[in-house]
Amino acid sequence: MSKILDKKLLSRDVVQMKLLAPEIASERQAGQFIIVQVDSDFSERIPLTIADADAEEGSITIIFQIVGKSTLKLAQKNVGDHVENLLGPLGKPTHIEKAGTVVCVGGGIGVAPLHPIAQAMKKAGNRVITIIGARNKDLLILEDEMRAIADELIVCTDDGSYGRKCLVTEPLREICEKGGVDLAVAIGPAIMMKFCAETTRPFGVLTYASLNTIMVDGTGMCGGCRVTVGNETKFVCVDGPEFDAHLVDFDNMMLRLRSYKPQEQDANHECRLQAAIDELQR
Amino acid sequence: MSYIPADELRKEAESLINEIDFTSLKPKDRLKIPMQEMPAQEPKARAKNIQEVALGYFEEQVKLEAERCLQCKNAPCIKGCPVAIDIPGFIKAAAEGDYQKSVNIIKQSSMLPAICGRVCPQETQCMAECTVGKSLKDLDKSVAIGRIERFVADWERAKGKMSVPEIAPPTGKKVGIVGSGPAGLTAAADVRKAGHEVVLFEAFHKLGGVMIYGIPEFRLPKEILDKEIDNLLSMGVQIKKNFLVGRTRKVKDLIEKDGFDALFIGTGAGLPNFMNIEGENLVGVSSANEFLTRANLMKAYNPDKADTPIFTGKRTAVIGGGNVAMDAARMALRVGAEEVYVIYRRTEKEMPARREEVAHAKEEGIIFNFLSSPVRIIGDETGKVKAVECLRYELGEPDDSGRRKPVAVKGSEFILEMDSVIMALGNSSNPLISQTAPEIGINRWGNITVDEDGKTSMERVYAGGDIVLGAATVILAMGEGRRAAASINRLLAEE
Numbered sequence: 001m002s003k004i005l006d007k008k009l010l011s012r013d014v015v016q017m018k019l020l021a022p023e024i025a026s027e028r029q030a031g032q033f034i035i036v037q038v039d040s041d042f043s044e045r046i047p048l049t050i051a052d053a054d055a056e057e058g059s060i061t062i063i064f065q066i067v068g069k070s071t072l073k074l075a076q077k078n079v080g081d082h083v084e085n086l087l088g089p090l091g092k093p094t095h096i097e098k099a100g101t102v103v104c105v106g107g108g109i110g111v112a113p114l115h116p117i118a119q120a121m122k123k124a125g126n127r128v129i130t131i132i133g134a135r136n137k138d139l140l141i142l143e144d145e146m147r148a149i150a151d152e153l154i155v156c157t158d159d160g161s162y163g164r165k166c167l168v169t170e171p172l173r174e175i176c177e178k179g180g181v182d183l184a185v186a187i188g189p190a191i192m193m194k195f196c197a198e199t200t201r202p203f204g205v206l207t208y209a210s211l212n213t214i215m216v217d218g219t220g221m222c223g224g225c226r227v228t229v230g231n232e233t234k235f236v237c238v239d240g241p242e243f244d245a246h247l248v249d250f251d252n253m254m255l256r257l258r259s260y261k262p263q264e265q266d267a268n269h270e271c272r273l274q275a276a277i278d279e280l281q282r
Numbered sequence: 283m284s285y286i287p288a289d290e291l292r293k294e295a296e297s298l299i300n301e302i303d304f305t306s307l308k309p310k311d312r313l314k315i316p317m318q319e320m321p322a323q324e325p326k327a328r329a330k331n332i333q334e335v336a337l338g339y340f341e342e343q344v345k346l347e348a349e350r351c352l353q354c355k356n357a358p359c360i361k362g363c364p365v366a367i368d369i370p371g372f373i374k375a376a377a378e379g380d381y382q383k384s385v386n387i388i389k390q391s392s393m394l395p396a397i398c399g400r401v402c403p404q405e406t407q408c409m410a411e412c413t414v415g416k417s418l419k420d421l422d423k424s425v426a427i428g429r430i431e432r433f434v435a436d437w438e439r440a441k442g443k444m445s446v447p448e449i450a451p452p453t454g455k456k457v458g459i460v461g462s463g464p465a466g467l468t469a470a471a472d473v474r475k476a477g478h479e480v481v482l483f484e485a486f487h488k489l490g491g492v493m494i495y496g497i498p499e500f501r502l503p504k505e506i507l508d509k510e511i512d513n514l515l516s517m518g519v520q521i522k523k524n525f526l527v528g529r530t531r532k533v534k535d536l537i538e539k540d541g542f543d544a545l546f547i548g549t550g551a552g553l554p555n556f557m558n559i560e561g562e563n564l565v566g567v568s569s570a571n572e573f574l575t576r577a578n579l580m581k582a583y584n585p586d587k588a589d590t591p592i593f594t595g596k597r598t599a600v601i602g603g604g605n606v607a608m609d610a611a612r613m614a615l616r617v618g619a620e621e622v623y624v625i626y627r628r629t630e631k632e633m634p635a636r637r638e639e640v641a642h643a644k645e646e647g648i649i650f651n652f653l654s655s656p657v658r659i660i661g662d663e664t665g666k667v668k669a670v671e672c673l674r675y676e677l678g679e680p681d682d683s684g685r686r687k688p689v690a691v692k693g694s695e696f697i698l699e700m701d702s703v704i705m706a707l708g709n710s711s712n713p714l715i716s717q718t719a720p721e722i723g724i725n726r727w728g729n730i731t732v733d734e735d736g737k738t739s740m741e742r743v744y745a746g747g748d749i750v751l752g753a754a755t756v757i758l759a760m761g762e763g764r765r766a767a768a769s770i771n772r773l774l775a776e777e
């Protein structure tokens with residue numbers, strides 16, 4: 001049982017929630033995630049990154065996008081309500097080191113998991129350049145928080161409604177061309193991570209991606225989260241979630257992410273989802 | 283075995299009971315009593331529902347079956363039982379109609395009788411040693427020990443009051459149990475009985491280990507599992523669900539910072555094996571663990587209520603030949619597959635699955651493809667499974683396991699059209715504990731190594747069950763839990 005301490009809408013379909021979870025709050029490190037299940041009987045177990053934590057208060061913060069039934073169910077909970085099951089912290093923590101200059105690239109909701117990593121990279125003494133992007137201005141999250149950490153912040157939107165009108169890969173390429181980049185971290189939709197990897201590859205910049213595969217248990221038991229990395233099968237929940245992006249088979253990952261698409265669409269017509277999100281705004 | 287409707291079985295038993303004079307049965311007469319078949323749901327109907335397949339004996343049948351036991355002085359059956367249940371003792375009480383006494387006798391050795399009565403591989407354990415089977419030259423006709431066990435356990439549960447073991451006065455010592463499978467549950471109960479405070483850590487949101495997430499409802503109803511576990515825990519064991527030892531808290535911290543005097547690790551063998559063949563990561567390929575967890579733990583068999591989706595192809599191939607493969611195949615039928623194929627590289631004789639489960643699977647219409655094994659999985663243009671390419675095999679010389687080794691027949695490739703594939707190739711040990719606690723020694727298969735007391739290479743830390751044995755059975759895991767608990771109790775008593 002975990003109590004919801006705080007809830008905020010960051011954009012139309014992005015929710016920030018603070019949950020009481022003292023054990024997780026005191027152990028978690030950057031890059032780790034939790035599995036959430038709203039209620040024990042029929043809810044799905046979904047993985048969400050720990051975006052922030054306060055060990056003293058015993059709280060963790062998650063930021064999630066409403067994309068289907070389970071994220072909607074979670075979003076419909078209010079302050080004071082409880083979430084039945086929280087498991088974590090899961091996954092290997094990000095390897096934080098003093099590399100020199102680190103470029104952190106976040107797309108859409110991916111900025112949420114990127115935040116604690118950028119924070120830790122900065123704390124480790126790196127120069128941190130951050131690129132954050134979204135489809136449009138309204139979908140952009142954590143801009144102020146990222147600005148507070150980064151030595152340099154670049155904002156892009158697909159439609160040009162805010163910041164530069166471009167994809168995140170464009171400034172990433174420019175920065176790589178200038179040279180002096182020691183490490184890159186990319187988190188966002190699989191397709192974005194794939195192209196970030198392609199962008200840094202010619203420059204030989206070591207790039208990490210945090211993979212958001214489908215998961216069931218998060219403990220290495222089901223094999224549902226498997227991806228191909230350097231021709232080997234890896235389990236994202238225990239071997240990851242971060243991998244060398246240049247070795248990840250993103251095409252297969254994207255394919256597998258669509259595994260349950262027909263069932264999910266059946267369970268959840270777009271229009272019903274939109275109506276429910278509208279309801280939340282009130 | 284062919285299907286006989288339940289009411290017919292009952293009528294037969296009723297008339298037989300009236301014919302027999304139980305006061306003067308000689309061994310020869312006992313051998314003449316026919317073995318009582320287990321009543322079961324009609325195969326066609328049950329293949330589409332999730333309710334328990336085997337319905338349990340009628341009272342008349344228990345009487346007859348129990349009277350078949352010769353009460354052998356040397357009781358060879360006990361030697362076949364990993365936890366040495368007093369088998370003739372509980373059978374005698376059942377024959378006399380004293381079911382409470384019967385179940386109490388079982389509980390001296392096994393904490394979970396309704397479960398063991400359902401899932402233990404009796405045919406390779408107690409029944410394999412039974413004098414009746416040997417005398418009749420047919421081990422299938424041994425006394426049906428597990429079915430009698432199941433009956434008396436169900437009887438007690440139905441009565442609503444289950445007996446709870448006595449607990450010694452508090453000792454002030456605290457023991458942590460990691461994992462709530464049969465090994466952990468048994469260890470928890472035994473340590474608690476000695477008066478120690480016990481905290482049970484479980485990663486999942488429900489207790490039971492493989493019994494809750496792996497073994498399907500139709501073979502082990504979760505309500506029964508929950509009741510049996512509740513009873514065990516009514517002894518005052520504290521539960522911490524959603525707690526992954528190694529991540530939520532390190533083994534070392536539990537001992538050094540949180541004041542646990544000892545730990546038992548029963549984390550099971552939960553890392554699915556794959557074949558590393560082409561196409562294994564296509565959409566529509568899953569491990570049996572994923573498939574069964576979605577189905578059982580997340581109740582995906584109930585699509586109206588469950589949020590967790592499950593892949594329901596029309597033609598499903600299940601690769602493997604153990605209990606896991608049988609469970610996955612039969613579950614696939616129940617969640618919507620129209621045809622289910624089991625692909626196994628040896629013959630039926632070598633299949634490790636329980637015979638009863640294979641027979642049930644056949645009755646339900648599962649199709650078996652023996653002596654064949656997949657070489658690659660073929661996808662369509664969208665990356666979904668389209669077919670499985672297999673090779674035929676022949677049996678060669680016996681290998682290390684004593685089973686004849688399958689040898690591929692050159693050029694025998696053939697293609698089976700499929701839209702989903704479930705890999706049921708067994709499980710290896712979950713590496714999380716050893717990765718996060720390097721003090722704990724493992725062998726080359728990743729199993730935790732223990733001494734004869736069940737102790738690991740780390741002070742105060744014991745282990746048992748599948749994490750030590752590799753994928754084994756419920757009752758062996760329970761036996762391991764017992765042994766380690768006894769060592770822990772000894773250690774703490776000495777301090």
Ligand SMILES: Cc1cc2nc3c(=O)[nH]c(=O)nc-3n(C[C@H](O)[C@H](O)[C@H](O)COP(=O)(O)OP(=O)(O)OC[C@H]3O[C@@H](n4cnc5c(N)ncnc54)[C@H](O)[C@@H]3O)c2cc1C
Nearest residue numbers: 046047048049063064065067068069070071212213214264
């Ligand atoms: C390690 C990890 C960390 C994550 N962190 C975050 C986070 O901080 N914030 C956040 O918003 N999301 C995060 N995700 C993704 C999140 O788990 C999914 O969005 C969520 O499971 C979708 O559940 P749903 O039932 O609402 O949608 P569904 O009905 O299950 O799916 C809706 C759509 O989303 C797609 N989808 C399903 N599961 C995932 C998935 N795991 N990742 C991406 N797309 C998916 C489906 O293909 C479908 O099209 C993370 C995933 C992983 C593996």
Ligand SMILES: Cc1cc2nc3c(=O)[nH]c(=O)nc-3n(C[C@H](O)[C@H](O)[C@H](O)COP(=O)(O)OP(=O)(O)OC[C@H]3O[C@@H](n4cnc5c(N)ncnc54)[C@H](O)[C@@H]3O)c2cc1C
Nearest residue numbers: 461463464465485491492527549550747748754755756759
């Ligand atoms: C599908 C299937 C069918 C089977 N059928 C039969 C059968 O018919 N008869 C039979 O006798 N045997 C059967 N078996 C085998 C039997 O279930 C196992 O041998 C037995 O459950 C092992 O018990 P265990 O206590 O060692 O571990 P498990 O039952 O595997 O339990 C381990 C528990 O530990 C938890 N855990 C793991 N890591 C951690 C951690 N770090 N922190 C906290 N918790 C953790 C897991 O979530 C799990 O709940 C079957 C197995 C499967 C998979």
Ligand code: SF4
Nearest residue numbers: 351352354359412413
């Ligand atoms: S061996 Fe068979 S007949 Fe003999 S006591 Fe055991 S169950 Fe009864």
Ligand code: FES
Nearest residue numbers: 218220222223237
């Ligand atoms: S989520 Fe099940 S193995 Fe990773």
